[in-house]
Amino acid sequence: MEHAVDQLPPPLEGITVVAVEQAVSAPFATRQLADLGARVIKVERPDGGDFARGYDTAARGLASHFVWCNRGKESVALDLKDPRGLAAVRRLVAGADVFVQNLAQGAAARLGLDAATLCAAHPRLVAVDVSGYGAGGPYAGKRAYDMLVQCEAGLVSVTGTPEQPVKAGIPAADIAAGMYAFSGVLAALLRRGTTGRGGVVEVSMLEALAEWMGHPLHHAMHDGTPPARTGLAHAVIAPYDAYPTADGGRVLLSVQNDREWRRLAGAVLGRPDLGDDPAFATNAARVAHRERTDALVAEALAALPTDEAMARLEGADLACARLRDVREVAGHPQLAARGRWREVGSPAGPLRALLPPITLPGGAEARMGDVPALGEHTGAVLRAAGMTDDEIAELRRAGVAA
Secondary structure (H helix, E strand, O other): HHHHHHHHOOOOOOEEEEOOOOOOOHHHHHHHHHHHHOEEEEEEEOOOOOHHOOOOOEEEOEOOHHHOOOOOOEEEEEEEHHHHHHHHHHHHHHHHOOEHHHHOOHHHHHHHHOOHHHHHHHHOOOEEEEEEEOOOOOOOOOOOHHHHHHHOOHHHHOEEEOOOOOOOOOOOHHHHHHHHHHHHHHHHHHHHHOOOOEEEEEEEHHHHHHHHHHHHHHHHHHHOOOOOOOOOOOOOOOOOOEEOOOOOOOEEEEEEHHHHHHHHHHHHHHHHHHHOOOOOOOHHHHOHHHHHHHHHHHOOOOOOOHHHHHHHHHHOOOEEOOOOOHHHHHHHHHHHHHHOEEEEEEOOOOOOOOOOOOOHHHHOOOOOOOOOOOOHHHHHHHHHHOHHHHHHHHHOOOHHHH
């Protein structure tokens, strides 16, 4: 007799997170916690809130960055420069399991909201400081926007073409810091389960992205020379690049060994003789004759529509991909076939959103809550923290809460 599998609760159900956060790094970290079932209370300024709300209006009038990083949270609008607003946040922290902040360097300490101060007052609290460059050192006080950190961490130096370095098209430093903050919270909560004590978690954008620079960084440290910028090509493998097709598409092809080259030569190029030609038969030869190799591949693929080019490459069991733009990713057949899209609520109505890439055990799906309006939950959250309606109304009249 088969027994039904019990639906497990979200892993972080019962965990409360208070976040004084802005932009991407900390909000991205706390969104992961919200997706796993934590209650995340986002503290924002009454006068406009998280400045990421104003980046653009692409998501039905809402900012795309904000929609991406802030679903499933409760928004509380409080002025932390006013002692009454700060006292309200401290009341929230006293009942929280986790506190996360990524204010400008030194701002949290001036408010008494830095991780060390909070953990000294609340030993079970896990408190996270996310910064650009860390709390000490000569760069501690520098502004740390994503593009600046990409430059400082060397990512820009290895991204682009031989002629032109470029930044990554996504906020890679912010995302790296956010994911390390997320994993740091999980590790600290796990340790708290055995010791009863929380503690300080520190993450800097520079150190997070420097870790992601592992291959080129180690190459430069140990070999003495940084890897060359090669665009979509590969410095030591050929053919490995994106090639135009007859209908305006582009196909990325990666030939990893000489057996694959022989299959490409016969099934796609229509030149089986090239499989044993000394000028192309080995990868070293193909790299030495890269221009001729690329010209042969480009000529063959330029004569084929994208669908046919992909069919031939896949039929020859060769590694290939379409070079898609972002709109095409939104309609990607693999994401659709695996049912990865959901709708989340927002002040502008329902919005499409991707399920998190973690598939949870026990059949539980990630909790994808609504994107909050600024201050939408101020009254309810403060009331639950023990404040009276009269006290909340006074904060609103004074402009401390919204």
